[in-house]
C-alpha cells in the first residue's frame with residue numbers, strides 16, 4: 001500500500017484526479033449521458049458524489065478491497081476502451097492525503113446500499129450503507145498535515161485543472177467546473193472569432209499570444225487539439241512539453257515526446273482517446289501508436305509550413321526569422337522542408353543576405369565555405385573575382401547545402417578550395433615577372449621557415465596588399481604536423497609515413513601587385529628591409545584572415561613590427 005500510494009505518484013495532488021476519474025468511469029459504465037459529479041468540501045471533509053453505476057456488496061469485496069482489481073479490464077486483461085482507469089490502484093492514491101477512505105455505494109443493478117471503509121494499514125470493513133439512488137459517494141477526512149490539500153480553494157483548483165474539459169457535469173460546492181468542452185471544438189460564428197478565442201485560450205494557458213494556431217487531428221489516436229506557434233525564438237535544445245488530455249481528463253501539463261524533437265517552436269494542447277497513460281498517469285506510454293501519432297503531428301506542422309509558403313510568404317518569412325533553427329533541422333531529413341529553406345531562408349553570401357535559390361540563379365557556379373571564419377576571410381576576395389560564395393558555417397548550413405542535390409540533381413554548389421582562387425588572379429606579364437625575380441627570392445627567404453610560399457599576382461580588391469591562402473591539402477598537412485608533434489613515438493612514426501605519402505602543398509602568401517603599397521615593397525632592393533616588409537605583410541594577412549597564429553607567427557609579427565618602427569624613426573646619420 002505504501003509502495004503504491006507514496007512511490008508511484010509525483011505529487012499527492014493526484015488524489016483528486018483519481019477520484020474524479022472513478023466517478024466519470026462509473027457514469028460511463030451506467031450509459032454515460034447526463035451524469036453528474038458533485039464535490040463538496042464542507043465540515044472538514046471532502047465528498048465526491050457520482051450518479052454512476054455504483055457497486056454491489058459482492059463487487060465491493062472484489063473490486064474495492066483488492067489491490068490491482070479493476071472492473072475496467074476485459075477477461076484478457078486489456079483496458080476496456082471507454083474507461084479512464086484500468087490498473088485497479090487509483091483509489092489507493094487517496095491514502096496520500098487521508099488515513100481512511102469511506103465509500104457509500106448503491107448499484108444501479110440492484111441490491112442493498114453498502115458502506116466500505118478502508119484503512120491505510122490495509123484492513124477494511126463492509127457494512128450496510130444508506131443511499132436512495134444508485135451511485136457512489138467517497139468521503140475523505142484529511143490526515144493531519146494534509147488539510148491544505150483538501151481545503152476548498154485547493155480542491156476547486158485541482159478540479160479545474162484536471163476536470164474542466166470532462167464530458168460530465170462537474171461542480172465544486174455548487175459552482176460549475178465543466179463548461180463547453182475543449183476550446184478547439186467549440187463552434188464559432190466565423191474563423192476570425194474562433195481564432196480570437198483560441199488566442200485568448202493560449203494566453204491564459206501559456207501566457208503568450210501565438211504567432212499562429214494550427215489545428216491538429218490524428219484519427220487513429222482519437223486525437224484533436226491545437227498547436228500554438230511561439231511568438232519568440234526559443235532554444236532548440238529546450239525540451240518542448242505539451243498539455244495532454246486523455247479522454248478529456250488532464251494527463252499532465254508538461255508531457256514530453258508527443259511531437260518530434262524538431263518541433264520545438266510550438267506548444268500543443270491535445271485530447272486523445274486512444275493513447276495510453278503510464279500507470280502513474282503522468283506521462284504517455286511509449287508504444288507504436290504514440291510513435292505514429294508523433295509522426296502524424298510532425299506531418300501536420302510540415303504541411304502548415306508548406307501551405308504558408310504558398311499562400312502567405314510574408315508570414316512565412318516572419319516565422320522563419322523566429323524559428324529558423326527548427327526549420328533547418330527539419331530540412332536535414334525532409335525534402336519539402338529543404339525546398340522551403342532553399343526558397344525562403346536567407347543565407348550569408350558574398351552578395352549580401354540572399355536565399356540559396358536566388359543566389360544560384362545569379363551564380364550558377366557558386367561555392368560555399370564550411371566555416372564562418374573562412375567565409376569572412378575570403379568572401380570579399382572571392383566576390384571580386386566573380387566567384388559567388390555562401391557561408392555554410394552556421395549550424396546545419398553546410399549539411400543543408402550538401403543535401404540540395406536531393407531535391408534537384410542539377411544544383412551545383414561546391415565547396416570552396418581557397419587555393420583555387422589564385423587561378424582567378426591575374427598573372428603578371430613576363431617582363432614584370434622577370435624583374436621581380438630577385439625580390440621574390442629574398443621574399444621567399446623571409447618566410448621560408450614559416451612554411452609558406454610567396455607569389456605575386458594581380459587581383460581585386462586593390463586595397464588588399466596581400467592574402468594568405470591555405471588549400472585544403474595544406475590545412476591537412478598542418479593538422480598532421482601538429483598531431484605528430486603532440487603524439488608519442490609510435491604514432492609519430494605512423495603519422496610521419498602519412499606525411500611523406502602526401503605531396504607537399506604549402507600555404508601561399510599572395511602579394512597583390514594591384515595594391516600601391518605592395519607594389520612599392522616589390523621594388524625594394526635592400527635585403528633587410530624586404531625581410532621586415534614581407535614578414536609584415538605575412539602577419540597582416542594572417543590577422544586579416546582570422547587565421548590562427550602559431551607562436552612562431554607571433555614572434556615574426558613582433559619582430560617585423562619593431563624592425564619597421566626602427567626603420568621609420570632611425571637616424572640617417574647612424575648606419576643601420
Ligand SMILES: Nc1ncnc2c1ncn2[C@@H]1O[C@H](COP(=O)(O)OP(=O)(O)OP(=O)(O)O)[C@@H](O)[C@H]1O
Pocket residue numbers: 018021022023026050052053054055063064069070071072084085086087088089090091092135136
Ligand atoms: N465511484 C465509483 N463508482 C463505481 N465503482 C468504483 C468507483 N470507484 C472505484 N470503483 C471500482 O473500484 C475499482 C478499483 O478502483 P481503482 O481506482 O483502484 O482502479 P481503476 O479505476 O480500475 O484503475 P486505475 O488504477 O487505472 O485508476 C474500479 O475498477 C471500479 O470498479
